[in-house]
Amino acid sequence: MSFRSLGCPGGPSSFEWSTGGSITASLLSDQAYSTASLLSDQAYSTASLLSDQAYSSVVLVNDNNENSSMILDVSLGSHLHYYVCEGSPVLAAESASTPAIIPPAMTWVQLGNPSREFGFSSDKQTFHDARKMCAAQTGRVRLAVLDTLFEEVREWIEVNHPDGAFWVDAVRPVSDAEFVWADGKAVDASIWKEGDPDPNDLVARIMEKNNVTVFAGTATYDGRRYYVCERVPEVRLEWRVLGTQEKLFGFSRTHSWGLEWANETCLRQLGDVRLASLDTHFHDVIDTIETNYPDDQFWVDARRPNGDSTFQWANGTDVMSDMWHNGEPNYLYKVARIKNITDRNQTALKSSSSSNPPYYFICEGNPATPVHRTK
Structure with missing residues (x-):
């Protein structure tokens, strides 16, 4: 017995084939997923799949001949985008059923x-x-x-x-x-x-x-x-391998809700990830920002631990004087970000009077999930 599922290209889609003549379809869109079980009888079955704000009707046609093909015709709403899949399910006599997980309220x-x-x-x-x-x-x-x-x-x-x-x-x-x-x-x-x-x-x-x-x-x-x-915070990080002694840095393409949110978000990524301390690879990061993100400001983990002390990276290393914009840091300010000042043609650290601005941010470390690594 074979099944063919018809969808539209443009997004991830998966069909999990279960036994006893039933099919479980799990459809993922960019921001929402839909799950439904399609129970076939000797003629046809229909089901509605709830998406973010749209419904999709599904018709399963069976002409009572086990050797003939079945067509799963998916008519998609405006929020679902899928590609064409086909395959052969394993019948109940050959495999145990795997029920769908229906998350509770x-x-x-x-x-x-x-x-x-x-x-x-x-x-x-x-x-x-x-x-x-x-x-x-x-x-x-x-x-x-x-x-x-x-x-x-x-x-x-x-x-x-x-x-x-x-x-x-x-x-x-x-x-x-x-x-x-x-x-x-x-x-x-x-x-x-x-x-x-x-x-x-x-x-x-x-x-x-x-x-x-x-x-x-x-x-x-x-x-x-x-x-x-x-x-877990949903953020988009562009991971890049920088330096001759290669190290991974993730440049956010999602605005933060401030420095502490950026710090927490890096820590919440799967794997060993944290807000970037640039006691090494500082100039590699600066070159990357000037080339790829010249208009953006980025939180990094440089702070003044006490009111009148020297700025330090999170690992306790002092921030070097040549890492700052001219005249920086302001002696009253306690946190810092990387900023490009166009008229000075300089990208460097600049102290900040507040930790609340929604700047982008840079993570570093080793993410647990596979990433597209750009040099």
Whole structure:
């Protein structure tokens, strides 16, 4: 039995073939995805797929002959764009069915400053299924990593759901190791309840103990609990390999909401990524900005740690005097960005009176997901 799906070119599309005469279609657009199950009978089936603001009708035609082709005719709304796919599904006798994940409703709230968006589940799952449910949410979502904003999340649970236990993504990767968050950062020892974690604990959750909401370990992944998801900031970074001693820098093509938001966004990228400190590769970055982004300003991690001290990069190295525009830095200012001053024909560091402007920003590090690396 063969199936052919007809779509329109222009965006990613995937069809997962399941058994028992049913098909699960998962369609991704740039900003939204749609999921539906098409249940075939002996004649035809129809279904509606909800997109961002449009519907698509789907007709599955079967002429009762298993050896004949079936045509999945997708009539797309204005917000979906797909390409032509075709393939042969495996019948039920040959493979077990893989049901579609239907993400549950979440209570989404903004917490912290700069804020992040957290979703608190209304259903209970095992730890690994909680990860899957978060990943199935619209956008880029994962089980919550709380190396920052732990206290804000804990307080929200204490006030709004004091009797619930919530999975977050903190695990002990091997039996004698320290607990880490999913991004590899160590769990701060100060957030555990007294006596935790136990040497046998493998995973952690936020829960009520003696009328107090605490962070506690457990030895099993299989308990069914509520869970906290977080929405990872969606940013576009153009990663470039710079310097003779090659190093990756990601130049944002998304405006920030200020320096702290830029810093947090770099840290939230998957992998080992942070706001750029340019104690090395400074001139490589400057040349790249002059060539590719001459009209843009970029936050980098150069700050004055104390009111009258020298500017430093995040790793504690002093910012060299030749990195600044003439007359900089202003002795009253505590943060800096890279700016091109056209009439001086100079791109260099310039101090800033505020950390709030929505400048672009530069990340550095090793992203976990594949990137298009430009030299």
